[in-house]
Amino acid sequence: xxxxxxxxxxxxxxxxxxxxxxxxxxxxxxxxxxxxxxxxxxxxxxxxxxxxxxxxxxxxxxxxxxxxxxxxxxxxxxxxxxxxxxxxxxxxxxxxxxxxxxxxxxxxxxxxxxxxxxxxxxxxxxxxxxxxxxxxxxxxxxxxxxxxxxxxxxxxxxxxxxxxxxxxxxxxxxxxxxxxxxxxxxxxxxxxxxxxxxxxxxxxxxxxxxxxxxxxxxxxxxxxxxxxxxxxxxxxxxxxxxxxxxxxxxxxxxxxxxxxxxxxxxxxxxxxxxxxxxxxxxxxxxxxxxxxxxxxxxxxxxxxxxxxxxxxxxxxxxxxxxxxxxxxxxxxxxxxxxxxxxxxxxxxxxxxxxxxxxxxxxxxxxxxxxxxxxxxxxxxxx
Amino acid sequence: xxxxxxxxxxxxxxxxxxxxxxxxxxxxxxxxxxxxxxxxxxxxxxxxxxxxxxxxxxxxxxxxxxxxxxxxxxxxxxxxxxxxxxxxxxxxxxxxxxxxxxxxxxxxxxxxxxxxxxxxxxxxxxxxxxxxxxxxxxxxxxxxxxxxxxxxxxxxxxxxxxxxxxxxxxxxxxxxxxxxxxxxxxxxxxxxxxxxxxxxxxxxxxxxxxxxxxxxxxxxxxxxxxxxxxxxxxxxxxxxxxxxxxxxxxxxxxxxxxxxxxxxxxxxxxxxxxxxxxxxxxxxxxxxxxxxxxxxxxxxxxxxxxxxxxxxxxxxxxxxxxxxxxxxxxxxxxxxxxxxxxxxxxxxxxxxxxxxxxxxxxxxxxxxxxxxxxxxxxxxxx
Numbered sequence: 001x002x003x004x005x006x007x008x009x010x011x012x013x014x015x016x017x018x019x020x021x022x023x024x025x026x027x028x029x030x031x032x033x034x035x036x037x038x039x040x041x042x043x044x045x046x047x048x049x050x051x052x053x054x055x056x057x058x059x060x061x062x063x064x065x066x067x068x069x070x071x072x073x074x075x076x077x078x079x080x081x082x083x084x085x086x087x088x089x090x091x092x093x094x095x096x097x098x099x100x101x102x103x104x105x106x107x108x109x110x111x112x113x114x115x116x117x118x119x120x121x122x123x124x125x126x127x128x129x130x131x132x133x134x135x136x137x138x139x140x141x142x143x144x145x146x147x148x149x150x151x152x153x154x155x156x157x158x159x160x161x162x163x164x165x166x167x168x169x170x171x172x173x174x175x176x177x178x179x180x181x182x183x184x185x186x187x188x189x190x191x192x193x194x195x196x197x198x199x200x201x202x203x204x205x206x207x208x209x210x211x212x213x214x215x216x217x218x219x220x221x222x223x224x225x226x227x228x229x230x231x232x233x234x235x236x237x238x239x240x241x242x243x244x245x246x247x248x249x250x251x252x253x254x255x256x257x258x259x260x261x262x263x264x265x266x267x268x269x270x271x272x273x274x275x276x277x278x279x280x281x282x283x284x285x286x287x288x289x290x291x292x293x294x295x296x297x298x299x300x301x302x303x304x305x306x307x308x309x310x311x312x313x314x315x316x317x318x319x320x321x322x323x324x325x326x327x328x329x330x331x332x333x334x335x336x337x338x339x340x341x342x343x344x345x346x347x348x349x350x351x352x353x354x355x356x357x358x359x360x361x362x363x364x365x366x367x368x369x370x371x372x373x374x375x376x377x378x379x380x381x382x
Numbered sequence: 383x384x385x386x387x388x389x390x391x392x393x394x395x396x397x398x399x400x401x402x403x404x405x406x407x408x409x410x411x412x413x414x415x416x417x418x419x420x421x422x423x424x425x426x427x428x429x430x431x432x433x434x435x436x437x438x439x440x441x442x443x444x445x446x447x448x449x450x451x452x453x454x455x456x457x458x459x460x461x462x463x464x465x466x467x468x469x470x471x472x473x474x475x476x477x478x479x480x481x482x483x484x485x486x487x488x489x490x491x492x493x494x495x496x497x498x499x500x501x502x503x504x505x506x507x508x509x510x511x512x513x514x515x516x517x518x519x520x521x522x523x524x525x526x527x528x529x530x531x532x533x534x535x536x537x538x539x540x541x542x543x544x545x546x547x548x549x550x551x552x553x554x555x556x557x558x559x560x561x562x563x564x565x566x567x568x569x570x571x572x573x574x575x576x577x578x579x580x581x582x583x584x585x586x587x588x589x590x591x592x593x594x595x596x597x598x599x600x601x602x603x604x605x606x607x608x609x610x611x612x613x614x615x616x617x618x619x620x621x622x623x624x625x626x627x628x629x630x631x632x633x634x635x636x637x638x639x640x641x642x643x644x645x646x647x648x649x650x651x652x653x654x655x656x657x658x659x660x661x662x663x664x665x666x667x668x669x670x671x672x673x674x675x676x677x678x679x680x681x682x683x684x685x686x687x688x689x690x691x692x693x694x695x696x697x698x699x700x701x702x703x704x705x706x707x708x709x710x711x712x713x714x715x716x717x718x719x720x721x722x723x724x725x726x727x728x729x730x731x732x733x734x735x736x737x738x739x740x741x742x743x744x745x746x747x748x749x750x751x752x753x754x755x756x757x758x759x760x761x762x763x764x
Contacts, residue, residue: 001482021512044619053436053507057515060464060508063621063637063754067628073640075619076755077470078462082442088459092474099481100383101617125435126442130403133439235483237426237457239445246449255445258455372445373458 001098003219005229005382008036009341014210014329015179022056022112023068025331029211030069030108037215037225043102045069045076048089048109049333052078054122056112065108075102082126083282085109086212086336087366087375091235094377097216108213109337119207123332126369128243140196140204140283142244142370147198147285149251153300156288158198160303162189164284165202165326167312172323174353177338179208179329203284208329212337214344219382228348233361234378236263242372253286253371256293260365263376264295271295274378275359276346277317278339280367281324287311290365291319294376313354321346321354336366336375347381383480385601387611387764390418391723396592396711397561404438404494405450407713411593412451412490419597419607425484427451427458430471430491431715434460436504438497447490457484464508465664467491468594468718469748469757473617476759479598490595491719501589505714508751510625522578522586522665524626524752529580529667531633535682538670540580542685544571546666547584547708549694554705556735559720561590561711585666590711594719596726601764610730615743616760618645624754635668635753638675642747645758646677653677656760657741658728659699660721662749663706669693672747673701676758695736703728703736718748718757729763 010032012025020028026047034040045066053059062076081088086109093107113119124138132142150156166186172178184202192202215225222229240255241247247254264270271294279294281287288302296317297305305311311319322328322342325335343362345351360381367374392414394407402410408429416422427448435441444458463470468491475489495501506520514524532538548568554560566584574584597607604611622637623629629636646652653676661676663669670684678699679687687693693701704710704724707717725744727733742763749756 023512051435051441053433053504054441056511057507058511059433059436059462060624060751060754062463062470063750064510064624066621067624067754072621072623072754073636074621075473075641075644075757076621077474077619079474080441080460080462081444088444091457092459092461092477095474095477095481095483098483099477101477101480122435125439128446129438129440130405237459239448239454239456239458241454242442242446242449254455259457262457368445369442372442372449372454375457 004094004097004216004232005219005222006214006344007222007225007229008033008215009344011177011212011341012210013177014208016114017209025211026065026110027068029213033213033215042104042106044096044105046089046093046107047078048086049078050082050085051122055117056115081373082368083332084366084368084373084375085333091237091375093216094232094235105216109334110211111331111333112209113207114209131243140199143283143285144196144199146250153251156303161203161284162186163306164287165189168324168326171321172327175323178323178327180327199283205282205325205330208331210331210334212334212341214340229382230344230347231380231382233380234263234267236376239373244370253289253293255371255374259374259376260294263378267378274361274363276356277319277363278342279319279365281326318356339364343379386476386479386598386614387601387604388596388726389604389607389611390415390597391726393559393594393723394592395559396590398496399591407593408447408492409450411595415595415597424486424488426478426487428471428475428489429460430468431460432464432467433504437499438494463755464750465714466748466750466755466757467715473619473757475598476614476617487598491716492593493713493715494591495589496591513625522581525665525667526578526581528632535633538685543585543666544568545688546669547571550706550708553703554709557705560705560709562709581665587664587707587712590713592713592716594716594723596722611764612726612729613762613764615762616645616648618758621755626752635671635675637753637756641756641758642676645760649760656743656745658738659701659745660724661701661747663708700738721746725761
């Protein structure tokens with residue numbers, strides 16, 4: 001396998017972007033990534049997207065996006081793993097460069113969610129249709145059950161969940177691409193509308209439009225495109241039980257544990273070797289479960305990590321310096337690539353007010369559904 | 383890159399399979415492929431599927447299918463490129479094994495189209511939503527325009543289109559997995575209901591349910607699983623203009639031409655080196671355009687090829703010995719993998735009455751939309 005580097009990135013603002021269509025968003029992010037590397041062509045394109053068909057009546061995004069980028073001809077493939085589609089696309093781009101099939105690969109994630117689709121029901125198609133969705137449950141309900149399981153087992157409180165949101169907005173307020181650039185107080189979070197007990201509105205990531213793109217090449221070629229490449233040192237993918245009811249312990253995200261083990265194993269690293277991480281906080285309970293599953297803290301200590309500032313900027317392991325899905329926004333197919341961009345910028349020292357000093361290695365963890373799929377990538381400054 | 387082999391295959395019957403759900407179809411094909419190799423576990427799964435979300439309300443097929451196969455835990459990813467989703471999944475499986483990321487990979491294609499969805503409109507999401515579908519066109523109309531362009535340029539006739547269907551049904555009648563196991567006469571095809579002038583009902587592939595799966599591993603390990611592995615000697619992927627109106631010549635499938643050039647180049651082979659091929663005959667005009675685009679005949683000679691028996695069983699280059707999409711059926715996400723299985727069986731000498739004598743190398747060409755994406759794989763007996 002060849003070593004693989006990220007040499008450039010591009011990203012739209014996340015938000016309710018009514019003036020931009022699905023293809024507009026993609027092109028904006030892709031052109032920025034290409035321009036950053038001085039590249040006007042790529043060998044292959046991977047597009048992460050969850051539900052173009054259901055959201056805006058558009059499948060077949062590989063050729064559509066290649067065409068609108070002015071690159072009709074290149075191999076172009078859409079990859080889907082629900083809200084982990086962006087991370088899954090990065091994994092395929094990594095394999096393409098690592099295998100030698102392609103030398104310069106664009107990986108982009110994109111989603112257009114605000115064009116009138118019944119968003120909650122579209123997102124629910126990422127859960128088990130026959131044993132979950134048919135009976136009426138949607139994602140706030142599934143994550144509320146995960147939260148209740150964590151509370152019952154570890155004594156996690158509504159206040160713990162709320163500190164995750166406070167931290168997310170504090171960091172997102174510093175991110176010019178974030179959907180919500182304002183801080184929220186603990187009192188505001190705890191007084192926000194109840195969505196699915198115990199999850200309130202400000203415990204939930206929003207409905208968003210957006211796109212994000214990164215350019216990959218063999219590490220040996222990276223200096224052609226940038227002085228500061230970032231190496232992808234590991235790609236770990238895993239699945240777990242699709243239905244929440246089938247899991248041994250709903251408070252443990254098995255797929256994240258396994259994907260992380262594979263990534264650490266491939267890199268020959270441990271959680272302590274990571275200085276900055278983006279994790280999949282689609283709901284605030286998810287961040288708590290993910291920091292445990294990634295081994296940053298022991299099981300049951302995820303709430304303490306946020307409460308005592310361990311995952312804050314300046315803490316032992318800053319998590320979601322971008323503002324996370326909660327504050328930055330969550331255009332589902334774009335999220336995994338946007339997480340990667342935050343780590344890319346952190347490792348290049350370009351994260352501005354959000355910069356983690358001395359960050360040498362970073363991790364991005366993307367997750368689909370109620371955690372049935374997860375992809376973990378580890379990155380290193382070179 | 384490591385050499386990659388197919389060591390086993392499994393496939394459901396294609397047809398209106400009302401007794402089986404999407405996951406049932408997948409599991410049936412996957413279990414057959416695993417059993418054929420004596421394998422009870424794989425390292426990674428790729429699922430080709432066009433529109434589970436729109437057809438049956440189910441996205442996130444990677445973890446769902448891994449779970450229902452009893453393999454929750456493995457990395458599992460869905461790949462979509464409209465009707466080329468199966469071929470695109472094979473390409474990702476190939477990259478995974480070639481790169482060294484995984485050693486034993488299951489590639490499956492699956493689609494469930496007969497569960498009540500508005501099939502024509504779902505399929506239309508593979509065309510350009512903004513410049514084509516919004517204005518009312520669907521796929522029979524798009525391929526009718528391709529047919530009219532071919533007729534105008536090359537003098538192709540309705541009778542030529544009909545001979546493609548006659549050949550398809552003659553071969554499909556011999557395929558126990560085919561949806562339509564009966565021959566049709568030229569007169570029947572030419573008297574069938576007009577769908578979109580000049581395309582009649584018997585020029586169109588049907589709406590189908592079905593699944594197909596193949597097992598890949600490094601060629602060096604193949605003898606552990608089978609005495610007769612088939613090597614994947616090349617994977618060529620390409621795109622072309624998404625909208626038909628943007629193409630220089632609508633009678634030429636640019637993406638197929640490019641994907642074929644890449645595959646021949648990777649293999650160091652020419653069209654004359656291929657003894658059997660499966661091509662994407664979603665409509666009968668498509669087979670005519672594809673045999674030209676693949677270089678089996680010169681441009682404009684695709685109709686002659688079928689009329690004079692060159693592509694029949696016993697001809698110079700037998701095409702669609704499985705019965706093709708027309709007679710075997712076209713569960714869109716499964717098609718690319720099913721094409722691969724026909725070539726796999728031909729190269730192993732297992733195609734029964736449809737066997738091409740002395741077949742040493744075969745090709746499978748899968749296509750999305752009106753030809754905006756295509757994947758070409760070349761296989762060799764070892």
